[in-house]
Amino acid sequence: MHVGLEVLAAQDFRNLETFRIEPGPRFNLFEGRNGQGKTNLLEAVYLLSAFRSPRDAKQGELVRFGAERAVVYGEIVRREVKRTVEIQLAKEGKKVLLDGKVITRMPSSFSHMAAVLFGPDDLELTKAGPEVRRRFLDRATFAVWPEHLLELRAYHEALKHRNRLLRDAKVRGVALDPHVLDAFEGELARRGASVLMRRHLFLERFVVHFAEAFRQITDGELTATLTHKASGFDHADSHKASGSEAAGRDFGVAAMPSVALELAAALSRARASDAKLGWTRLGPHADELDLMIDGRPVRAFASQGQHRAFVLALKIAELHRIHEAHGVYPVFLLDDVSSELDERRNALLMETLQRGGGQVFVTTTDRRWIRVGDDAMRRWKVEAGVLSAE
């Protein structure tokens, strides 16, 4: 059964000439030299899933230089139902048509097509600060439970309230009313507990897929771990590398009331120091994912190839986690990863992908990197924005 993108078409999108292609159900390879339009092509596919650019590009940047508007169109088959998505982009804004009808609210992407992208920018995941990892975690959790986004927003709303009180106290010398703070912190802690619960439920299974994917890509030479450090529940604030870790703690549904109480107590204890800062230091907005290879922090010690392997394993785990939740693999978009891995890792990556299911779009500057069974693969050349099937 064909699940995925059956037709992809675009007009005046980035540097791409008007095209219409029929991707296959498994591997789709786009080969071309630097600057020919490969990343742009993957961006078009991603847009059909998330209705926004993965690079957070502005609408106008997506429209071909000199053109007024761009269109990206896709026909998606899922559970034997075919849906069409059309995105019209112009400098003034964008219009999304689902099955020909304009939609104003974004449906959850897995309702039509989920996509997981791995591109060069994703190396930030292991190299940059904790915010990037939280965003990854929350986006992936959202792909499993769309309500996570609302819960997260509600939490940030409550966080803003407490921060405002603290800032007012600091800047204008307004005294902090402990009863008001009690109420605000109670609300903040309850909302925080549901954010923690979702992240926890997501990670519980995700880490299993992650460890397995990393083991496969590195042929079992190294062990990678990912640990959720829930701020307010561990020693993350004292920057201890080890210590009581949140992984051993239960943030499940049944534990929510006690998690909320604990978080409220931690906030209450932090009042004096937060008042000095003028903002709230601990809570889910300060969570971290600790990434280790063989017990050492990735950020400090990993080689380039190990960073790559780590991020790839995160993405492959995301595919499996979403598949596990919804019974359908997201479309996997792999932007030029092979050139950064050695030959052996590459072969292992291809094996890993072949074992998994789902539709894959791969770009490369050199097809020798991409070795999967030929009959499973469709290929295109990308040259100066022109796609030609082979």
Ligand SMILES: Nc1ncnc2c1ncn2[C@@H]1O[C@H](COP(=O)(O)OP(=O)(O)OP(=O)(O)O)[C@@H](O)[C@H]1O
């Ligand atoms: N709105 C636009 N209109 C026309 N051309 C654009 C637009 N946006 C980007 N481009 C051009 O598209 C070209 C191809 O970009 P793309 O990132 O897809 O290349 P690539 O094939 O992925 O290259 P690399 O192998 O170096 O990653 C670039 O030269 C870029 O300047």
Ligand SMILES: [Mg+2]
């Ligand atoms: Mg590129």
